[in-house]
Amino acid sequence: MLGMFALFLFLPALMPFLGGYTYLGTEIMIWAIFALGYNLLLGYTGLPAFGHGAFFGMASYYLAISQRDWTSGLWIPLLVGIVGTTICGAVVALFVARKRGIYFSLLTIAFGVMFWFLVFVFEPWTGGEDGVTGISRLSVGLPGLFEISLRDNLAFYYFVYAFFVVATILLWRIVNSPFGQVIQAIKQSETRARALGYNTVRYKWAVFTVSCAFAGLAGGLYVLARFGAFHEPMSLHQSGNVVLMCLIGGGFASFYGPVLGVAVFLMLRDLFSTLTDHWMLLYGLLFMGIILFMPEGILGLIKRIRQPAAFHDTQAAEAARTEQTVTSAPSNPKPGGSS
Amino acid sequence: MSVSEATSPILETRGLRKAFGGHVVLEDVNLRFEPARLSAIIGPNGAGKTTCFNLLNGFLAPDRGRILFRGRDITPLAPEERARLGMCRSFQILNLFNDYTVLENVRVAVPAMRQRGSNLWTPAGAISEAEDKAARIIRLIGLAGREHVEAKYLSYGQRRLLEIGVTLAGEPEVLLLDEPTSGLGMRPMETLRDLVKRLSEDLTIVVIEHDMDFVLALSHHIAVLHRGMVIAEGPPEAIQNNAEVREAYLGRLKYARATQ
Numbered sequence: 001m002l003g004m005f006a007l008f009l010f011l012p013a014l015m016p017f018l019g020g021y022t023y024l025g026t027e028i029m030i031w032a033i034f035a036l037g038y039n040l041l042l043g044y045t046g047l048p049a050f051g052h053g054a055f056f057g058m059a060s061y062y063l064a065i066s067q068r069d070w071t072s073g074l075w076i077p078l079l080v081g082i083v084g085t086t087i088c089g090a091v092v093a094l095f096v097a098r099k100r101g102i103y104f105s106l107l108t109i110a111f112g113v114m115f116w117f118l119v120f121v122f123e124p125w126t127g128g129e130d131g132v133t134g135i136s137r138l139s140v141g142l143p144g145l146f147e148i149s150l151r152d153n154l155a156f157y158y159f160v161y162a163f164f165v166v167a168t169i170l171l172w173r174i175v176n177s178p179f180g181q182v183i184q185a186i187k188q189s190e191t192r193a194r195a196l197g198y199n200t201v202r203y204k205w206a207v208f209t210v211s212c213a214f215a216g217l218a219g220g221l222y223v224l225a226r227f228g229a230f231h232e233p234m235s236l237h238q239s240g241n242v243v244l245m246c247l248i249g250g251g252f253a254s255f256y257g258p259v260l261g262v263a264v265f266l267m268l269r270d271l272f273s274t275l276t277d278h279w280m281l282l283y284g285l286l287f288m289g290i291i292l293f294m295p296e297g298i299l300g301l302i303k304r305i306r307q308p309a310a311f312h313d314t315q316a317a318e319a320a321r322t323e324q325t326v327t328s329a330p331s332n333p334k335p336g337g338s339s
Numbered sequence: 340m341s342v343s344e345a346t347s348p349i350l351e352t353r354g355l356r357k358a359f360g361g362h363v364v365l366e367d368v369n370l371r372f373e374p375a376r377l378s379a380i381i382g383p384n385g386a387g388k389t390t391c392f393n394l395l396n397g398f399l400a401p402d403r404g405r406i407l408f409r410g411r412d413i414t415p416l417a418p419e420e421r422a423r424l425g426m427c428r429s430f431q432i433l434n435l436f437n438d439y440t441v442l443e444n445v446r447v448a449v450p451a452m453r454q455r456g457s458n459l460w461t462p463a464g465a466i467s468e469a470e471d472k473a474a475r476i477i478r479l480i481g482l483a484g485r486e487h488v489e490a491k492y493l494s495y496g497q498r499r500l501l502e503i504g505v506t507l508a509g510e511p512e513v514l515l516l517d518e519p520t521s522g523l524g525m526r527p528m529e530t531l532r533d534l535v536k537r538l539s540e541d542l543t544i545v546v547i548e549h550d551m552d553f554v555l556a557l558s559h560h561i562a563v564l565h566r567g568m569v570i571a572e573g574p575p576e577a578i579q580n581n582a583e584v585r586e587a588y589l590g591r592l593k594y595a596r597a598t599q
Contacts, residue, residue, distance in 0.1 A: 173462075178455040181463045185447045188436040195396070195430070196448045196509055197422035198456065206457075 001172065004256065005165055012157055022153045023225070024270065028263050029157075029164040030221045035245045035258035036171050037214025042243065043251035043258075044175055045207050046187030048105050049096075050239055051112020055212045057234030058115055059085040059219025064132035064229035065125055074138040074150075074224075081220035082213055089212025090205070097205040100190075109236065116234040131230035135223055150224070160221050167214060168259075174210065175255060183207050241265070248290050250297025257299045264298070347410070349374040349543050350395070350426070350513050355404035357390055364390045365567045368404070372513070372560075377539040379546050379554045382564035383587060388547045389431075389517070391564065395545065396428040396515050397421045408513070423453075425512035429502050431521050431547075437491040441482050441501060444490055445473040448508035473508065480504040480534060496527030503534065514538065516546040520553055532557065555579065563587070 011025045034056050041047045063081035071077065096107045119126045126132060137156060141147035150156045174180050186193045186200050193200050223229045232238060249261025268286065272279035294301045348371040355368040364387045372378045382388050393399040395406065397418035405414045413421060422428075436444050446452055451468040455461070464470065477483055480500045485493065490501060503519060519535065520528050528550075536557055538544060548554050554561065554575070561578045563571040565587045571578055578584055 174459045176462045176464075177460055178452050178458045178463050178466065180459075181443070181447050181452070182456050185436050185439070188438055189434050191398075192430070192434045192436065192505075194417070194419045195422055195428050195434070196505070197419050197450070197453050199417075199419050203456070210459075 001168065004168075004259065008161060008164065012154055018267075020267065020270070022157050024266060026153070026157045026160050026225055028266055029160050030218050030225060031242075031245065031262040031266065032259045033164055033167045033221070034215055034218035035242055035249075035251075035262050036168065036255075037211045037218070038242050039246050039251040039255075039258045040171065040174065040183070040207050040211045040214075042246050044180065044187065045183040045204060047204060047208070048243070049108040049208070049211075050105050050243065051108040051110070051115075051236070052211070052215060052242055053236070053239035054112040054115035054234050055085050055089055055215035056219040056222070056238070056242075057119075057229075057231065058088060059216040060223040060229035060233065061119070061126055061132065062216075063220045063223050064135050067135060068132060072136075074140065078217075078220045078224075081223075082216040085216030085219065086209060086213040089215070090209040093205045093208035093212075097201050097208060109239075112234070112236060112239050116231065116236070119231045119234060126229075126231070129231070131228050133228035135227050135229070137224050137227070156225065160225070163217060163221060167217060171214070172255065179203075179206070244287060246297075248287065248297055250294075250299030250301070250303070253296045253300030253303050257297050260298055348372050348407075349409060350545065351407040352391075352395070353405045353407065355391070355394055355401045355406070357387075357394060357399065357401050363567055365394070365401075365564075368564075368567075368569055370562055370569065370572075372543060372545055374543050375541055376559040377535070377544040377546065377557050378560040378562065379548055379558040380562050380564060381548065381551075381554055386564040387567045388564055392428075392515065392517055392545075392547050396426060422509055423450075425510065426515060427506045427509035427511035427513075428515040429506040429517055429519060431518040433498050433502055435490040435498060435501060435505065438489060440487045440489050441477060441493070441504075442473055442486040444501060444505050445476050445508045446470065448505045449473055450510050476504050476508050479507070481530065496523060496530070499523060499527065499531060500534065503531070507538070511542065513543045513545060516544060516548075518547055518549060520548065520550050528553070 008025070008029060012022045015021055015025055038049070038052050041049050041052070059081035062084040063077040066080040067073070067077040092108075092111050096104055096111070099107050120128050137150035139147050139149040139151075140159060148155050150159050175184075182193065182198055182203055185196075186198070186203060190200050219233070222233065245261035245265045246258045247261065248264055249259065250257035251261065268283065269279075272282050276282065290297070296304070350372040352368055352370045355365055356363070357365040368387075368391060370380075370391075380388050380391060390399065394401050397413075397416055397420070401414065405412055407413065408421070408424060408426060413424065416424070418428075436447065439447070446463070446469050449469040449472045451472060452463070452466060455466060474486075477486055480503060482493075482497060482500060482504065485497070490498065493501060499519065499522075503516070506514060506516070516535070520531055523531060532553060535544070535546070539557060539559075546554075546558075558575055561571075561573065561575055562569055563578060563581075563584050570587060571581045571584045573581070
């Protein structure tokens with residue numbers, strides 16, 4: 001984790017060599033917060049929510065509208081974005097937490113599309129296609145002591161960096177906490193978790209809500225980054241992107257999978273779009289390849305290569321040997337088969 | 340242990356009925372399970388044992404009838420609520436957290452862990468109460484030394500033991516075992532039998548089992564289901580000598596023994 005933080009600390013200095021720029025680094029960290037929070041659902045609880053972009057985008061509007069119409073500050077609108085998104089997520093979670101498998105996915109898509117349409121329904125507030133523009137980043141600091149303007153991209157980078165560090169540590173604690181153990185247990189066998197006394201619906205509700213809080217933070221930072229709130233992050237297409245980011249990086253195999261996925265996703269987007277106008281085609285082919293040949297993502301592949309194969313082989317061999325003696329032993333005459 | 344006929348049962352069913360579509364699987368099932376005893380529910384294939392078991396643990400709801408735990412009507416309670424009351428079930432088809440190690444499997448089942456389920460901050464491994472309890476259980480089921488092996492890499496016999504360990508970790512008052520010896524050969528069977536025998540000394544156990552040697556050797560009380568109804572109840576000797584039961588079920592076993 002420290003390695004990752006150190007890398008991002010010096011990333012603005014390294015970016016020119018990687019063919020990037022500071023703003024790309026900012027974008028990576030914002031999407032990484034979103035993807036890490038989303039991976040609580042996808043990777044840790046095994047809940048494939050396909051409309052999560054709605055919460056990311058929703059936070060943008062909460063922040064933008066509250067800054068435009070209510071208070072011109074920075075912190076309160078950011079908080080409005082997080083709290084508003086969390087509450088909205090909690091309400092949606094009431095409906096989706098009871099659903100399983102494909103029904104869960106479909107319902108999250110339905111909610112995602114619904115929120116996206118609401119942007120156009122409430123056009124007088126949201127600006128519809130035009131979005132809410134003219135958002136100011138203002139400055140942070142202690143009155144009278146120091147003040148740093150966030151208009152500068154480098155300053156803003158480190159502003160986002162602080163949130164990225166805090167969010168990553170929070171999420172790391174969450175996945176290793178008792179709560180985190182329970183959601184991973186639910187992913188492996190929900191029936192067993194229930195038999196152990198866990199109200200799995202309540203846990204799924206909670207994890208959905210928590211992941212929405214992180215989507216709210218990321219969406220808020222994104223609006224500051226772009227000086228405006230727009231509808232496209234809410235579209236189904238963007239909701240799909242966060243799923244891809246998690247999968248490519250290896251969200252099932254590693255906590256850091258989503259971060260790597262976001263970085264690869266955004267950097268390739270920039271790279272391919274400079275190469276050809278049909279960059280989406282290249283992009284699509286690449287992702288198909290990754291899903292086909294690296295189903296557990298980049299970190300999943302690395303993990304498998306690095307794991308001492310011998311350990312597993314002996315284990316498997318021993319298991320097979322015991323199994324053989326188990327089944328080959330004469331068994332008692334049993335009335336009937338298994339019920 | 341003075342368990343007389345007058346002892347009040349810890350778990351009781353009254354007039355249970357369950358039908359799937361038009362097919363009646365259980366009809367008017369009245370069972371009483373005394374504390375600190377091992378009771379077995381047996382019966383030929385399709386007798387309704389598994390359905391009866393699922394009604395007890397809450398994974399199915401009866402059409403009619405009630406289930407009482409310590410005199411309290413628990414019929415409307417969900418499986419997780421029953422587990423929290425102290426009714427813990429195992430699974431016939433192994434149902435473990437396969438990517439978890441032995442330790443993690445048992446630890447997540449410990450009530451001390453469950454009560455901290457809303458804790459988002461403390462590392463799970465730092466809850467010493469749960470860790471100690473898990474370590475005790477792992478010793479009890481004889482998997483000490485394999486704590487850090489993922490469940491999917493255990494042998495089948497060890498997975499059977501872990502299945503019971505995970506169930507035990509819930510600190511049950513009533514332990515519901517669904518065919519604990521299913522698929523086991525002689526040696527692992529003996530290990531498992533010893534374990535269940537030790538547990539039955541101070542736990543109330545309700546077991547569904549196919550293996551007659553296991554049932555006859557360990558049970559204090561046997562209920563025989565046949566075509567959805569309880570046709571006989573009593574201590575093992577009485578059941579063995581019950582004509583109706585022999586006709587329905589044991590007769591075939593005796594025959595099989597005689598020809599062995």
